[in-house]
Amino acid sequence: MDRTVSCRLSWAGPVALPLRSEADVQATCGVMHVHGRRYGRPRLLSVDFASVAAGVLAAGGALAVLRARELGAPYREVEVSAAQAALLGLSQYLAAATAEEPSAEPVGVGGPPFRSSDGVWFELETLTPDGWLRFWTELGVDRRLVGRSWLPFQARYGTATCPLPDELFAAADRLTFRDVAATAERCGVTVTPTETRPPVVGGVPWRRREGAAGASLREVAPGGRGPLDGVTVVEVARRVQGPMAGRVLNLLGARVVRVEPPGGDPLRGVPPMTTLDGEPVSARFAALNRGKEVLEADLRSMEGRSAVRELLRGADVLLHSLAPSKVADLGLDAESLDAVRPGLVYAQASGGAPGVATDYPVQARSGLAALLAPPGLPPQATLLTVCDVLGGLVCATATVAGLTARSRTGRAQRVESSLLSATRLLCGAVGTPDRRPGDGVEVCTDLSALTRDPRFAAALDGSGCAVVRPPWEFRT
Structure with missing residues (x-):
């Protein structure tokens, strides 16, 4: 059987603009604008955020195609662009900028450290x-x-x-x-x-281990939703990293069931608001969680934990960002779940170091903040959540790698990724000295304008709150 998969990367993809570099993508897709808010004007990130994100998405898409091919689906090629990766990374900001009920938000320059x-x-x-x-x-x-x-x-x-x-x-x-x-x-x-310089690191930004054999495992070829059609993911995560990973898996075709506390995730009510499935919801929350089903369960109660374990009996993946100290107490550790669902892919997303679990401390700890500081200034994290976004993309790709390995071995898989390991990809991707956008390339200063621009129509759905379309094109 021919397992060859073609993977194509481009700058613009379906965005109808002459993009030829990382700087072009950052300028036109809004990365410069969001990163520059703390400085009062658009500013280039001095690391290749869009390019790295596109590379991670390409790896995830290619792995998903490999798995689908082995199950009999006719996929042969995947394509992704840096522009689509940049837009996906800005999905929360795009949604907020186009919310149906805008709200007053803090504005102004400056900030930590x-x-x-x-x-x-x-x-x-x-x-x-x-x-x-x-x-x-x-x-x-x-x-x-x-x-x-x-x-x-x-x-x-x-x-x-x-x-x-x-x-x-x-x-x-x-x-x-x-x-x-x-x-x-x-x-x-x-x-x-803040570290003054990043350490020299390399290697794959996740770890994978085989678990118990999945004797009852039966996988079927994906249908029309994408290469992960037929896969069920149970997501137990909050904030950005875990939900972004779940969103990417959903865009690849997986069914994602999100576990939320009774009454729903409190972040659902954070303005600005939009409408999702006929209900008012936070635009930023919708950007990360649209397309997912919801199970409300109190993990502090025996009934809630039982409901989640019952859901996992028919699932392929548990994706969580729970603190390691809490997982065993909840009965959601990999060892306990081996008996509940043989062959489960167990995907854990974390901060990566004790006491470092959110974006800006990770930028400080990794040395990224030092790389991002303008000349002559102290280390300064970008307030664009690059670590959370890239951490979510890496976690999703690691999960697909686990699914691909499981389809070959029939054994459970355990994958671990972290904000810190994902951020180190950026620390190894410092741009060249000349990082100016090319001649004639526009600098976006209004995210809502992108949804009205016909040149972005194939990458963004501008009807209502902005939705970033799936960043891959799969061909048979």
Whole structure:
């Protein structure tokens, strides 16, 4: 049997523009615009975000085609472009810019990192307003000012802006980093010092191990939805990394069932709002989760855990971003599930290091922030969530690799990926000194305009809240 698969990469793909470089793609597809929000003007990322994302998507598409071919489907070729990868990476921002019910969002230049009195630059992370309030009040900042600064800090993952008052930076600069870290630990927040340069790394950004044999496994050739048609994925994940992975698997044709707490994920109600399946929902949430089914289950209860385990009996993949310390207590560790679903592909997405579980601390820890800093400035993370996006793409590709290996061996597969391992792909992809867009290439400064531009019609669905179309073209 001929297993040859052709994989084609281009700059523009179906986008009807003369794109010939990473800089062209960043300029026209909005990457410069979103990255530049913290600077007050469009600015090129000094790493090849679109190119790397396209490469990961191409690998995932090719692996999906290989699996489909072995099951009898007639796929022979997959094509993806850097422009489509860039648009998929901006899907949350595109959705927010085209939401039916726009809302006021923080705007302004500046943002972390902070600097201690002994010259250590660091990122601060907390997901709760209580921790934010305790930390800054202990540093002597007025409570009212701290309260007003929570919204731009908390919203930065969705807005790519984080204008904070100077008083916060001044307060951090009065303490040594050791004292800052001690205060953070007391208040339940994390601080991550920025590395001045990334380590030299290489290799595949995920790990795969074989598990138990799947004696009852029976796979069928995919149908018309895509090369993963017939695959069922159970997703237990929040925020961006895990849901992005689930979205990519869904775009490849898989059925994805998302487990949410009773009443639904709280992020469903975060403005700006749009309509999905006749119900109001956060536009950013819809960008990552449209096309998925939902099972509401309280994982803290025996009934909720039983419902998820029952769902897994008919599933092919468990995709989760749960903390390793919690997985066994929930009965969702790979060993426990071997008896529930022989042959399960167990895909785990994580931060990659203790205390580092979200985008901006990962940029600091990996050295990416140092690479992204403009000349003469200290390490500065991009507020475009490049780590979350790329982490989701890597996790999805690792999952497809697990499915492909399972179809060949009949054995369960365990794949592990992380934000840190995905980010290192970017640290090895620093662009050339000349990173200017080509002559005549437009710089996007309004994401909503892309959905009205006929040149993007084959890559974006502009009816209502913007939807990024599947970034692959599969041919038989």
